[in-house]
Amino acid sequence: MxxxxxxxxxxxxxxxxxxxxxxxxxxxxxxxxxxxxxxxxxxxxxxxxxxxxxxxxxxxxRTKKGVFLRREVPERLSNGDDNELKIYLENFYGFPVSLGIIDEIPFQFQKRDIWFKAHLASREQKIITYLLRPTKRGEYDFGLTRLYVQSPLALLSRRFNIGSPKTVPVYPSFLKLRQYELMAVSNRLTDIGIKKIRRLGHSMEFDQVKSYVAGDDYRTVNWKATARKGDLMVNSYTDEKAQHVYCVIDKSRAMRMPFEGLTLLDYAINASLILSSVALVKEDKAGLITIAEKTKNVVPADRRPVQLNKIMEVLYKEKTRYLETDMEALYSTVRATLKQRSLVVFFTNFESMSALERQLPFLKRIAKFHLLLIVFFENTSLKALSEEPAKDVQGIYIKTIAEKFAYEKKLMVKELARHGILSLLTPPQNLTVNVVNRYLAIKANQQI
Missing domain, CATH: 1.10.287 (Helix Hairpins)
Structure with a gap:
């Protein structure tokens, strides 16, 4: 009993x-x-x-299994993106039922209100779709799905505990990665905010001989091909290929600052993955270096199909550290790993001019051998404070200090330019678009 x-x-x-x-x-x-x-x-x-x-x-x-339920979770989730999950339902009872569903999602989301209601007629099927947006990389544990069933009388509820616990990894933003890959293949990067760069010349890498169309540079006319065919023919050139593009990610405490749920490190990781993907589509070689108090991971530049997976597996596990970046270790790693002139995109953050000055000697050394692009972040909170009108004396002090820090960021850009180092000062939310824009501009201007 x-x-x-x-x-x-x-x-x-x-x-x-x-x-x-x-x-x-x-x-x-x-x-x-x-x-x-x-x-x-x-x-x-x-x-x-x-x-x-x-x-x-x-x-x-009266039936052992009155309702069928299956939760469909992706094999991996994309960090910082809306990931779609589905719950499939089917009613095996001979009468309509009312359902209440509790999905035990990972604790990282800090949500206790994942409750769905549904009404199913006999033998009816239904799919419930909802979105989850993770903000940290790592492993996420899903629990059971609790299903509460009521008959038309609705006096009692029967609970079904369905499924089994499942661990799902959260990787850097690969959903946006696919979007950028498709755009790069079809040369439609302008559709998502990537600017079209006006060429100041043309690459010296020959592509093909084609018929002249209005707008082609008359200096590229191929007179021999024109004489043979009897029609005006021009030489077509393409971007140089197999150039090395390295993303260097700073994992020190300066990258722990949060913005809209993600840390600056997460923004840098997502942007690095997409930049590497676009570089591979453009037939360049992509590589990766992560650095904190010492060099952590190095992925040598390559353009084989498995390269992006290698980079993703490394970035999946990266976490911020609480120590300063060892720039001497970074310089030694760059000199030992990069055997030819490369584009080095260094994702870091400076909050004061003194912080930049401590690292500047090593940055200048790297810039002697490679094309160095420093990517650092605007402090959007301070910028918002500097733009607000002051209402009292305290507000004037706060506004003045905020404007001082915002002005220092602009001084850093000028200081880097004075030493021949490229820089990109960007808000975190625009990081990916701005970095890919700059990469395309560098290739168009043949700076590598």
Whole structure:
């Protein structure tokens, strides 16, 4: 008996209608003491309620598996993006049912209100879709899916515990990666904000001889091909290929600053992955270096199909450190790893001129051998403060300090340019677009 009870009735819950009916029953019994006319009505009402409860119990438990449920979770989630999850439902009962669904999502989302309602007729199917946006990389543990079923009487609820715990890894933003890959293949990067760069010349890498069309540079006319075909022909050139593009990611405490749920490190990781993808599509070689108090990971530049997966596997595990960046170790790694002139995109952050000055000697050394692009971030909170009108003396002080820090960022750009180092000062939300823009501009201007 105990085994039977634990098997079937631990997942049985009382519904709201039952509590309302019991309340009415109690009220009838109470009023029957003062109103004799009610007679046996309270007993009759209670008896009917008891029969309905037994009927509801039979309806819910007469089949072992009344409702089918399957939760569809991707094999991996994309960090910082909306990931789609689905719950597939099918009703095997011979009557319509009302469903309540609790999905036990990972604790990292800090949500306790994942509750869905659905109504299914007999043999009806339905798919519930919802979105989750992770903001940290790592492993996320999904629990069970709790399904609560009610018959049309809705006096009782039967619970089904469906599925099993599942661990899903959260990788850097690969959903946007696919979008940028498709755009780069079709040369439609302008559709997502990538600017079209005007060429100041043309690459010396020959592509093909083609017929002249309006707008072609007359200096590229191929007179021999024109004489043979009897029509005006021009030489077509393409961007130089197999150039080395290295993303260097600073993992020190300067990159721990949060912005819209993600740290600056996460923004840098997402941008590095997309930049590497675009570089590979453009037939360049992509590589990666991560650095904190010492060099952490090095992925030598390559353009084989597996290169992007190698970079993603390294970036998946990266976390910010609490120490300063060892620029001497970075310089030694760059000199030992990069055997030819390369584009080095260094994702870091400077909050003061003194922080830049400490690293500047090593940056100048790297810039002697490679084309160095420093990518650092605007402090959007301070920028917003500097643009707000001051209402009192304290507000004037705050606004002045905010403007001072914002001005220092602009001074850093000028200081880097004075030493022949390229720089990109960008808000975190525009990082990816701005970095890919700059890469395309560098290739168009043949600076590598």
């Amino acid at each position: 105990k085994k039977f009870f634990s098997k079937y009735y631990t997942d049985l819950f009382l519904g709201k209608r039952l509590f309302i009916a019991l309340g009415v029953c109690v009220a009838l019994f109470l009023f029957s003491f003062f109103i004799p006319v009610l007679g046996d009505l309270p007993y009759l009402f209670f008896g009917v309620l008891l029969l309905l409860v037994l009927l509801d119990l039979v309806l819910l438990y």
